[in-house]
Amino acid sequence: MPVSQELLLPFLERITFHTPVFILSEGRFFSSLPFLMFIQCISSPSPIRLTLHLEFNFRFRSPTLVPLDTVWSDLTNVLALPIFRYPIELQVAQKNHTGQSVSPVEAISLLKGISDVAKSLEGGKLIITGDSMA
Amino acid sequence: MVPTEILDQILGLLHSDGDYATLETCSVVFPQLVDRHLYSQIAFYSPSKNFPTYTTIDDSGTYPVNPTKFALILINHPHVANYVRIIHIIVLCHFESYTQLLPAIASILPHLPRIEFFAVRASTGLFWPSLDSRFSIAVRNCIRMPSIKDVAIFHIRGFPLNALYNCKNLRRLLLYGDDESRGAKDVPASPYHRLRCLRVDASYCTELKLTRIVSWMKLQTLSLYILGSYGDFSKFHTLIKACSATLVNLEFQYRFACELIFRDLTRILLKVFYATVQTTQT
Numbered sequence: 001m002p003v004s005q006e007l008l009l010p011f012l013e014r015i016t017f018h019t020p021v022f023i024l025s026e027g028r029f030f031s032s033l034p035f036l037m038f039i040q041c042i043s044s045p046s047p048i049r050l051t052l053h054l055e056f057n058f059r060f061r062s063p064t065l066v067p068l069d070t071v072w073s074d075l076t077n078v079l080a081l082p083i084f085r086y087p088i089e090l091q092v093a094q095k096n097h098t099g100q101s102v103s104p105v106e107a108i109s110l111l112k113g114i115s116d117v118a119k120s121l122e123g124g125k126l127i128i129t130g131d132s133m134a
Numbered sequence: 135m136v137p138t139e140i141l142d143q144i145l146g147l148l149h150s151d152g153d154y155a156t157l158e159t160c161s162v163v164f165p166q167l168v169d170r171h172l173y174s175q176i177a178f179y180s181p182s183k184n185f186p187t188y189t190t191i192d193d194s195g196t197y198p199v200n201p202t203k204f205a206l207i208l209i210n211h212p213h214v215a216n217y218v219r220i221i222h223i224i225v226l227c228h229f230e231s232y233t234q235l236l237p238a239i240a241s242i243l244p245h246l247p248r249i250e251f252f253a254v255r256a257s258t259g260l261f262w263p264s265l266d267s268r269f270s271i272a273v274r275n276c277i278r279m280p281s282i283k284d285v286a287i288f289h290i291r292g293f294p295l296n297a298l299y300n301c302k303n304l305r306r307l308l309l310y311g312d313d314e315s316r317g318a319k320d321v322p323a324s325p326y327h328r329l330r331c332l333r334v335d336a337s338y339c340t341e342l343k344l345t346r347i348v349s350w351m352k353l354q355t356l357s358l359y360i361l362g363s364y365g366d367f368s369k370f371h372t373l374i375k376a377c378s379a380t381l382v383n384l385e386f387q388y389r390f391a392c393e394l395i396f397r398d399l400t401r402i403l404l405k406v407f408y409a410t411v412q413t414t415q416t
Contacts, residue, residue, distance in 0.1 A: 007371065009378050019388040038370075042384075 005041065012044045018053045021107075036078055047085035051129075055093045056107040072116040079125060087127045088120070138167070145171045150195050157197075165211065172197055175220040178204070178239050196222055201238035208245060220251040225260055225290075236269035243272040252277055253286035253308075262292040277301055283328075284308075306331040310359060333357040333385075334373075353377040357385035 079088050092104045111117050120126035148157050149171040161168040178201045274297045277285050286308035287293050305328050329351045
């Protein structure tokens with residue numbers, strides 16, 4: 001994805017990224033997280049807090065979605081940008097409460113299955129916050 | 135006799151639970167006390183054979199009212215006009231909406247002096263210029279009232295951004311849907327001193343007029359609602375840059391079209407299910 005020209009945002013304190021995440025029956029994730037690459041062009045003199053709010057959703061397959069496990073390694077480069085001096089906050093929510101959905105606890109254990117996520121959690125670069133802690 | 139404060143608390147709980155049937159019954163005994171809760175947050179809709187109930191609103195505590203009946207309520211109980219703080223107008227794409235709902239709402243809006251939140255929602259993409267002119271004028275006048283702090287426009291194509299001119303006390307603005315009116319010439323300069331939060335659909339981001347308006351704001355929160363293809367991000371650059379001097383919070387809300395279709399389908403199936411259960415019970 002091409003990175004746009006630099007965007008200087010001198011007073012920016014927080015970026016929040018809300019995205020649905022789809023889990024297939026075989027346990028693979030699909031999401032729009034690759035969009036986060038866009039924030040590489042943002043610069044700021046002060047540190048910025050980043051929150052990733054993932055809404056786990058019904059099981060659905062679409063050819064336009066990108067597998068999450070294959071893009072997280074690219075994301076690690078974004079999360080390591082110098083503007084993010086605070087730990088990245090990861091919030092997990094259950095989009096609906098039907099049998100098709102995935103509970104936050106189940107979602108977190110699935111996320112921890114991705115080695116890059118597990119590494120970031122262990123290193124304190126990524127922290128799980130909000131309702132998803134329940 | 136239960137103290138008024140406790141009664142007020144109970145009524146507040148009934149309202150937040152959406153138990154309007156009980157509140158309507160209570161209203162016969164304590165009209166002044168109950169009406170303050172019941173009519174604080176209302177949704178105008180047009181009853182129809184195809185749509186027996188109003189389109190679901192995510193916010194709880196919104197009382198669905200037929201505007202024709204509400205006009206009669208205002209005549210019989212004029213104090214109700216002062217209680218209305220939040221209005222949702224739901225325009226469905228059917229004949230009754232155009233012929234009955236919109237003219238009725240146009241006649242009601244000038245009588246509601248204390249509206250703080252104003253939202254217009256269309257069930258599907260609706261073209262603003264095709265709507266009843268009395269309704270359009272009433273909406274323009276309404277959103278310019280000094281009491282208005284929040285305005286939300288959902289799925290209405292061609293909504294003129296110059297309608298927001300001179301909305302001096304506007305704090306939050308939400309624009310979801312396509313804007314087909316191009317060009318920046320007809321947007322007069324306006325200070326928007328108090329506008330701090332803008333939530334906007336990605337399709338508006340290429341809109342020159344919006345970029346120009348944003349540059350006049352002291353915007354602190356920009357929330358971008360993205361629906362569709364990956365190319366959308368390139369559209370945000372100009373808009374974010376226009377408010378870069380004051381921006382504190384930047385939000386990206388991503389949605390997939392398939393997800394919205396699924397949500398609407400679920401709602402329809404639930405309505406059919408409940409209707410079937412009710413028919414079976416009766």
